């Protein structure tokens with residue numbers, strides 16, 4: 669049975685979507701089965717209209733199907749990503765994660781392997797606090813949190829050991845260095861998940 673990886677993210681202007689796609693590619697490179705999913709936009713139209721980049725991202729339509737609780741239950745390993753919002757996760761991702769109480773109560777989220785990633789416009793604008801906030805949810809699930817670490821030479825250049833990150837100063841899209849870090853995070857998540865899932869199934 670192949671390793672099952674869910675990559676779930678929220679993005680308002682595309683940066684987190686690009687990071688998620690790079691992470692998914694890394695997981696696919698290991699031979700894992702991957703579901704790439706986003707979550708519903710819940711901001712009111714008048715808020716979206718204040719930002720032309722947000723408006724055009726919404727107008728272009730979702731880059732992935734919407735995540736369901738079934739996707740979470742299906743997955744052996746989960747990567748969750750969000751832009752940083754005032755030093756924490758976006759409410760759109762949090763809203764989805766806040767629907768998992770039923771799965772949590774049945775113990776269906778325990779022993780999942782989990783990792784997280786983010787983007788912020790400034791280097792000290794809350795990358796780590798956002799990742800740690802997502803990881804807090806994983807701890808409550810009883811998931812096994814996998815940080816990115818510095819486990820590949822590339823990560824010494826690009827790295828945020830807490831999880832893949834991109835500083836989008838002046839709205840820049842993720843560069844190849846950041847995308848490679850996310851790809852490596854996908855490889856790491858899928859590889860570790862494969863070992864743990866095989867042990868749990870044995």
Ligand SMILES: Cc1cc2nc3c(=O)[nH]c(=O)nc-3n(C[C@H](O)[C@H](O)[C@H](O)COP(=O)(O)O)c2cc1C
Nearest residue numbers: 679680681682683684751754755788789790793836
């Ligand atoms: C409401 C709001 C709050 C934000 N809060 C932060 C923040 O706390 N720190 C920061 O560095 N950037 C912050 N940003 C910038 C975004 O995190 C950044 O532009 C990110 O790359 C957007 O990712 P996306 O393209 O996936 O939506 C904020 C942006 C918005 C719209």
